[in-house]
Amino acid sequence: MSVVPVIEADVLRRQDPELAEILLGELARQSTTLQLIAAENFSSPAVLAALGSPLANKYAEGYPGARHHGGCEIVDVAERVAVERAKALFGAEHANVQAHSGSSAVLAAYAALLRPGDTVLALGLPYGGHLTHGSPANFSGRWFDFVGYGVDAETGTVDYAQVRSLARLHRPKAIVCGSIACPRHIDYALFREVADEVGAYLIADAAHPIGLVAGGAAPNPVPYADIVCATTHKVLRGPRGGMLLCGSELAERVDRAVFPFTQGGAQMHTIAAKAVAFGEAATPAFTAYAHQVVANARVLAAGLAGEGFVVTTGGTDTHLITVDPLPLGVDGRAARGQLAAAGLVLDCCPLPHGDSRGLRLGTAAVTTQGMGEGEMATIAALLAGVLRGRVDTRRARDEVRGLVGGFPPYPS
Ligand SMILES: Cc1ncc(COP(=O)(O)O)c(C=O)c1O
Incomplete structure (x- = not known):
């Protein structure tokens, strides 16, 4: 199988040499420099093949068996396979694989659990919180009242004592755990304990470690969090995209928060590529x-x-x-x-x-x-x-x- 089928088939080169040049230039850049960006990886040729497939042509608003468009019988199977593989991989009762990105997944988690103006406790941005954890430049900071916890200045790990004291003080509707910069495992059990103590939902933004979870090299947040948000393109090595995992009691709220609340048509080529990546991650x-x-x-x-x-x-x-x-x-x-x-x-x-x-x-x-x-x-x-x-x-x-x-x- 070719790495970049379109280029190898020479179709793009013949039709649009300008773009072919750009694609090949990027392939050369990736192959001749060292990729040490922690959020990046090399998807397999099989994942790239699914991404470059005719599934990209298909409109599929809704969910398998309940679409707003006709002709979804094949892509329905692709989405069901992706969902079942994600559930099995992470031991989750429910998976939504439609989120277009990690940020879209976090937005959907908030939409499923919160109302504008609710208080949310999350890692402060200066300490490794993601933009979606309350940046004033992001929907999260504008629509919710974020309180930030930090990391211990000495050890660099999450300041769990501060998480507990801020949770008691502010009684947030949700607590978010997850970071763009934390090199250590997160103590999900402790976050669950604090969330239970103050009656908050726990959202685990596992965008970074989810691939390690799939490979059994990091603790799984699924048993502890009400909703787990993740990306599929970091260590997990799938296509650029997001997903949400939760228990069956929140399944409908999560699905409706993704479509129709925050997204339109599902990207079926990406969902097929996620299925391929989940298959690879189970080996x-x-x-x-x-x-x-x-x-x-x-x-x-x-x-x-x-x-x-x-x-x-x-x-x-x-x-x-x-x-x-x-x-x-x-x-x-x-x-x-x-x-x-x-x-x-x-x-x-x-x-x-x-x-x-x-x-x-x-x-x-x-x-x-x-x-x-x-x-x-x-x-x-x-x-x-x-x-x-x-x-x-x-x-x-x-x-x-x-x-x-x-x-x-x-x-x-
Ligand atoms: C913790 C965390 N949350 C959310 C995201 C957002 O993912 P995306 O860039 O796919 O929107 C990232 C991306 O790096 C992240 O690290």
Whole structure:
């Protein structure tokens, strides 16, 4: 099967060389630089094939068996397969696979459980809360009254004592747990206990760890949260998209919150691609992958600490590492640019004391490429070499090319 069927079939190249060039350029960029963005991965050719399939043509408002459009008998089967695979993978009574993105999933969770003006307790944005956790620039901050908890400035982990005291003080309608920058497992049982104490719903935004959950390498929030929101494109390695998991008592509210409340027609090609990804994630090979992602992240974190970076929480339990590069003489924002020029692609992120000058790295993509602990040590040395000026940009680019050349994401 071709990696990018449209390009390999030469159809796009013949009809629209300008766009073909752009697609191939991006494929080359992904194949010749190091993808260390914690939210990214390489979907399989099978996932890409489903995304590029004629299911993209089909309009399908509603749910299987109850659509507003005709001709849905085949796509209904695709959505049922996706739902059943998601339920089995995560042990959930109900799954909604229509959310167009992680943000859409969070919006739908709020729509299912809250009214505008309700109080919500979530991780503050300066400490790793997502935009949908109360940013004033986002619907969440405008429509709900968010109270933010933080992380312990010393340890970098969620300040659970503060979660409890703020919950008692503000009596929120919902508590959100989940982060864009937390490298450690979240204590879902403790969040459940606090939510029960104050009569709040618990929403787990597991956008980041859900792929590790699928592979048995991180705790599953499903038994604890009223609704779990997730993305399908991070460690889970599916198409860009979202999903919601919940118990059967909330199934109808969740489904109606997605369609018709916050979305229109389901994207059937993406739903089919999610089904493919869930199928892949149920295999022993994916379990091994998820554990290797964490093993690689631990080695990378240790390597970075050895090079002088301050590693938040002292390490990681997941695919994600956050570091302060200041001891190497540069802050996160400047470091990101320097590293990108050298072909090392990663993000800035918040640090425990609340400024956004950290660096966030993830091992999902490099592990999909087949890299192991040995390569992680090389990457740590490269990152430090560039920032300390030991390795100039041109040499670093050559070294990156040499490294990724041995691990093509899409060998063809
Ligand atoms: C915790 C969390 N929630 C929500 C999202 C939003 O996902 P999307 O970008 O698909 O809207 C992200 C994305 O990175 C995230 O990390």
